[in-house]
Amino acid sequence: MRNRKSYRKLKNKQTGRAELVHRQIAAARLGRPLWPGEVVHHLDGDSTNNSLDNLFVLPSQGFHAHMEHVLRLERRGQPHLFPEMLRGIRERQTVTLFEAILVD
Numbered sequence: 001m002r003n004r005k006s007y008r009k010l011k012n013k014q015t016g017r018a019e020l021v022h023r024q025i026a027a028a029r030l031g032r033p034l035w036p037g038e039v040v041h042h043l044d045g046d047s048t049n050n051s052l053d054n055l056f057v058l059p060s061q062g063f064h065a066h067m068e069h070v071l072r073l074e075r076r077g078q079p080h081l082f083p084e085m086l087r088g089i090r091e092r093q094t095v096t097l098f099e100a101i102l103v104d
Contacts, residue, residue, distance in 0.1 A: 005047040022050045026057050039064040 008021040026040045027033050029052055034040070041056045041064055042049060058064045070080050 007047050008050065022047075022055055025050050025052065026055050029055070030057065035059075037061070041067070 009018040010021055010024065011017070012019050012024075020040075022040050022042065023034055034057070037060050039058045039061055041058055043054050043056055046054070058067065073080055
């Protein structure tokens with residue numbers, strides 16, 4: 001059985017609701033609230049490491065699942081058909097996933 005990841009939460013004083021800290025940090029860094037469906041990924045896989053350089057915002061859970069799949073293949077030594085898709089993550093750029101793909 002897999003262990004569930006533990007994510008830190010804080011109470012939002014304006015809404016009174018508990019919010020995930022890594023999502024609050026990512027929203028503050030972007031300077032806007034996260035859009036519905038956006039996923040904040042921990043690059044090192046450690047859900048307790050909420051440092052800015054460890055967080056990456058993805059547009060959807062589908063992109064997140066695909067990225068995890070590609071990274072798993074890479075760790076096994078299997079090549080990926082489109083290695084430029086993850087260039088922004090490897091270089092730890094502060095751009096969106098789409099900008100990292102489209103920039104040459």
